[in-house]
Amino acid sequence: MSSTAGAFPFPRTGRQYLSGLDDGRRVVVEGRSVRDVATDEATAGMARELAGLLDDAGGAGGAGDWLSRAYSLAATAEEVAARGRAFEAVARRSGGLLGRSPDFLATIVTAWAGAADHFGPYAGNVRAYWAESRDARRVLTHAISDPPAGRDDGLAGILRIVREDADGIVVRGTKMLATLAPFADELLIYPYRPLGEDEQARAVCFAVPVAAPGLTLYCRPSLAGGGGPLARRYDEMDALCVFDDVRVPWPRVFIAGDLETANGLRAGTEMTAYAWHQSSVRAFVKAEFLWAVADRCARASGRHGTPPARSALGELAGIAETLRSLVTAAEAGSRKGANGHRICDLTPLACAAMLNSRLYPRAVEIVQTIGSSGLVMHPSPGDDAPSSEAREFYAEYFSRETVGAAEHGRLLRIAADLALDRFGARQALYERVFVGPPDVFAGKFLDIYGAARGPDSAGRGPLAAGGGEP
Template identity: 30%
Template sequence: MPAITGNDYIGRIDQLQTNVWIDGNLVTGNISEHPAFKGVMKSQAALYDLQHDALVKDSVTYQSPSTGDPVGMSYLQPTTKDDLAQRRAMVQQWAKSNNGMMGRSPDYMNTVLMALASSVGLMKGKENCFPENILAFYEYARENDLSMTHTFIDPQVNRAQFYFEDSDEPIAAKVMERNEEGIIIKGARLLATQGGITDEIMVIAAGGVDEKEHGFAFSIPSNSQGLKFVCRESFVGGDSTFNYPLSSRYEEMDTIVVFDNVLVPWQRVFYYDNIEVANSFVASSSFLPFTLHQVVSRQIVKTEFVLGIVQSIIETINIGEYQHVQEKASEIIVALETMKALVMKSEIEAEIDEWGFMQPNRTTLQIAINIFPRTYPKFTEIIQLLGASGLMSIPTENAFQSSIRKDLDQYLQAKSKNAEDRVKIFRLAWDLTMSSFGTRETLYERFFFGDPIKLSSQLYRSYDKEPYVKRVKDILG
């Protein structure tokens, strides 16, 4: 099946009947109709429908090298700088559909898989590694337009620098058995965003592996026997797009993934029982530059949306003449243009890697991913400072349909908006910055690509500082 439609996506996920638990209850029936999932699944379906929209389909799909059918552009392995630009355009086309709110839209994991498939040369000839399985799964996912979630990290039991699990029953997922059919996994992993509403889950050891039983990578269907997704509380405030303009549409569930003796067939195993590969493959592959290119492209769209909200507040209550307001809005403008410049710089400085693929500049994108986790929380603070009491004066949709409306129309009007339109803007700002959905968004962006301190350390260690030290030495003689 080539590029799918939204109905294809929803029908496929409903048919899986994946083992999803929320609030102590097993989800039964069509998951696309469940209050916690129906909004985001509808938004995700709209992304797939863009692949068949006559106005944009040529910019979000490309011709499959295997079949000639149209397939998702996020699977494209770039070999030129134009390919990178096409990938960016596709990511941003999709992101504009949800204002950058869906950090785990399918193009993210498609990019991850594409990056791993572009680096399989690193695994060739290594013990218990199956690069051919990655390539086969990449082609299968591309040709069937699969949606995927992923989990990279172990449960947060003990974050000491040195911790060895001594529980009789495994906590962190590990290989319990190897047999003719595959490997048996038992334990848990964190934190699968969109867990339960995708075709597949990819599981990868992303470093810090001390025991071979924890050194594995694979992908399996979300409805695999023994696989469970345990959801946090839903942050969907309700169905009303007036009351909850963001959470009703874009709430991406986060899940704990439980493996209860799950069989991973050999053809789906990428590697296992290999500490060296488990600790090095993701870092040394093209995972970082390709994935960051997708991430930063989406974050640009989200920043544009934040700026739009800020300016809407400014115009609504007529505070644009104040310099401190201009300063706050300018902080967002500076961040936006900096991110745009960095992603463009990464493409301009892109180079062909040893496998023939065009990699965007890694260091430039590392800088971008160090900026956003620090600036996004500042964005939410700016909205709170500018919105102030307006973020509390937000009656619901029902209030405007009641006999109290006359009072609301009189006392909640604004310089440039009637009361209802004013409240819509402030409810949007509230949902982004103060609701449970909004505060989750802030935490999510703060830790999107890992601990910001570790990201800084990685940048410091990898950045070539020696030329600048040499200039100091030269002037000192």
């Protein structure tokens, strides 16, 4: 194993992951430094979830198979589908609420390893990093977006190389918006947009430990401390990553100043097909979770059999099934890619990404409709305590033949987390802009669809026969 693999044992347990979070990383939340991500109220719940996921990676089958599958290069359609089922097992642990579960970045590193020659002189670095990350069970995330235009200098400017020497490169500037960053072992950095001829210093791709000297994570306010049951467990946090002359050793450098390699990263490695496979699976699992919550809320309130509730639930079921079917189509249409490995059909995955940006907010609206006033007026955990003055009344008010008061209250708190509180609002915004502005991505999908259909597609069928409106 290369010396760049890191100090933690191979492979790690969840407990070892948690103990490693007290490594000197600089994490700032609401104006204060978080000493230990594993124990701080703002971050402890999410850290425990990731620890459990890493422990599952040691098992066989189900969620335990996620690690080997996420880091696998497929040779057959069956292996592509198996990778999808591993993504599904991971997503079902959180109901699809974790947009940056570790399998997401694992797919990107795997795509790079399968196309390592794209990186030219750094191909060996990419292959070694892929193997090390797999064997170490690294928790990875990325920071790829640039700060707003006009900030070209200093730490608030776009991340860039400021010098090179025999030991590596030194970078300065900011990357945003790194989801999961406080909990990650390492950050992957690469360009989000095409770079111009005068942006050679910004043509970088590398991996760096979150605890690297000079790197600070400025986080948004935590949603976990006073949040509901989902927020306490699944607030994966988002952060600005500020690099104050951070040194990146050459073994962790994958692109350094090469505009052509940087601008061709996505097409040259086919990484989009890998990443969108994982995110599309997560999208349908998340839609199914919202349907299950809405269905149970309708049953608990006694409205499940009413025509309005049935109509709303049917629409939500249709959203989930549409997204699931697109994944099935993408896996069934898998093909041998340009780099020799089997990849999903990109068109259904792009369609899922486009539709989910619109359908997820609609799914949240349906949960709001079904939950109705119960999302506003629901019992708190304290109301269930034996000493609570509200317990006796709420036990009668929220208890029905189909569900007890305690379970009904918990169900409403989960629904409120999804559809009413800041956690749910952040989830909806995340899905809305996951692949960029929805209108812009719809135009991109048109190009993908047109390329897949071919230039002669409009000349076939009823249009060619001069029939009525299509």
